[in-house]
Amino acid sequence: MKYELIIIGGGVWGCSAALTAVRAGLKSVLLIEANPGIAQESSAKAGGIVTDLVWHQDDVRWVRRSRQFYEEALALSGDASILQRYGMLTLAEPDRAPLLKMRAENLASQGIQAEIWDYRRIQDTYPELDRLASDVTGLWTPEDFHVNPTAYSQAVFQEARRQGLGARLGDRVERLEPQDDHVIVHVSSERLMAERVLVTAGTWSRKLLNTAGINIPLRPYRVQLSSLDFAGGYHLPMVWELSSDVYLVPDGPHNLLAGDGTRLAEFDPDNYQTTGDEEFLANIADQTVQLMSLAETAGLRSSWAGLCGGTPDRRPLLGRVQDRLFVAAGDQGFGVMRGPALGELACQVALGQAQAPALNPLREPYSDFPIRPGFTLEDEL
Ligand SMILES: Cc1cc2nc3c(=O)[nH]c(=O)nc-3n(C[C@H](O)[C@H](O)[C@H](O)COP(=O)(O)OP(=O)(O)OC[C@H]3O[C@@H](n4cnc5c(N)ncnc54)[C@H](O)[C@@H]3O)c2cc1C
Structure with a gap:
């Protein structure tokens, strides 16, 4: 079997991407998460602040769109802890x-x-x-407002499952092997095939892409x-x-x-x-x-x-890293407030439904850049 899309990483970004994919009508989407449960890494550790006090005009749009995802998850699941x-x-x-x-x-x-x-x-x-x-x-x-990113991700994941999302929880992807017309995903001694792969593995994204010989500027x-x-x-x-x-x-x-x-x-x-x-x-x-x-x-x-x-410029890394391989990472500490929108956008870019934004994930420098706080009040708007 060849999946239309495999998404790796079930945090806020990956779960939002997964819901977008099944809503786009894809019939074989698989989400793979290393932990036995959804959103147990950075998404479980966040303060959960969602504010419009962001410093880039794109972020303003992404926060606005993410707010809609959070409101919708609350309405869908009835879980009051979401927001x-x-x-x-x-x-x-x-x-x-x-x-x-x-x-x-x-x-x-x-x-x-x-x-x-x-x-x-x-x-x-x-x-x-x-x-x-x-x-x-x-x-x-x-x-x-304040959100509970784990409760949100679980609600969105459940909704995506209801609409046909396949899932492997507790399975860590060991290696990615891009081919001409598909990508091989190595997991638990198995080789899964996908037409496209989207990596939303948070701060592991660089390590994971390294297994395919790809480097991204993520520290x-x-x-x-x-x-x-x-x-x-x-x-x-x-x-x-x-x-x-x-x-x-x-x-x-x-x-x-x-x-x-x-x-x-x-x-x-x-x-x-x-x-x-x-x-x-x-x-x-x-x-x-x-x-x-x-x-x-x-x-x-x-x-x-x-x-x-x-990331080098404190902006996300989002887009194509190889013919059929895509990534969305580089949250700079405020990826809950923008994560749903960025997950959605990454999925649309991977499916060819949206133009890749100017967030080339292969931009330089790859490692020799200072790490700076991402969520600040200063900077341009
Ligand atoms: C202390 C703290 C406070 C924060 N406060 C805020 C805040 O108030 N507001 C805000 O907007 N942001 C905040 N953030 C940032 C926010 O937590 C992140 O931006 C957000 O959670 C990123 O989501 P993600 O889905 O990209 O990553 P993650 O939630 O880390 O998800 C990535 C997933 O990929 C999985 N994975 C990794 N490698 C593999 C593999 N090889 N195979 C399978 N699965 C894999 C991981 O297990 C993980 O579940 C905070 C972060 C921290 C640490």
Whole structure:
């Protein structure tokens, strides 16, 4: 049997691509995922922030499209954990207040709700943020929401299965072997054949394509998150404090996710520390206490680390790497908010239904580039 399309990797990107493929009418699509379950790697470790505060015009479109996927998955599955409408408050010191104002105007010009809040308004609305300086400026974006990427991916995967998607979970693809008119996918001592293969293997994508002699400019870096326990509860939206780069994400009535622990060095996806390191934990405790006194009583519930894919220009790698072989990777730490749209686009490109965007996955330099944070407020729009 020859599959029309094999998708490798069942995270947010791969599951979204799989749903797109079966909806396009393909009859033999197979998704292969190394873990026994869907979305257990980076997609399971994300803070889950979905915001329009992105810095490239393409990202604005992709976030908008991804929002539709998340809303649709919620409606389809009825799983309320997929999406929480918390809104986000971005906080800046006086030197970056003009930037916040500029971004607020930009959002408003796109019809997206955005308000500038002064100290008093912040205090009145979220008194728990009682340690802020009185010259702080806030950007309130009420339409930003939080998603559970694992619940989303499972919902989308189930829907795709219902529409005919084949799946092999718990099977790691060992090697790819492109031929003239098909690609051989080596998995569990078997050789599967596909007319086209789409690699959505997150930070493993480079290693996997290397098995076919193809190199892509993807450098995995490590990002950490902690879950803090507030026994008495709290009342906060998603918060992003720009000077420390700390972000807080509500996670149920008693738990708050707190992150800032990006390590801008290359890590091996098969061998890295998957728990938060001591420096991160000390830093996050200190930073949250500087935002609110309530954090002094919070306990550490757990901490973890995952990998994100750095690219030379911080833009995704998406398109053809060989006649019948395609890739979508290079999330730069904000691939949940754009992942559904990028999975869809990658699938359409692989099927010849969309023009390849200017995101050539074979662009140089391949490895000799600095890893830079992807999710920032600055840069062009
Ligand atoms: C701590 C942290 C916080 C984050 N917070 C946010 C956030 O708030 N908002 C946001 O937008 N983004 C955030 N991100 C980024 C986000 O998690 C990623 O961009 C997103 O999950 C990428 O999805 P993916 O499907 O590309 O990758 P993954 O979810 O990693 O999926 C890739 C899949 O491929 C599989 N795979 C790999 N190799 C093989 C193989 N050989 N054979 C078969 N299967 C294979 C893996 O098992 C994995 O399931 C965060 C990331 C981290 C680590």
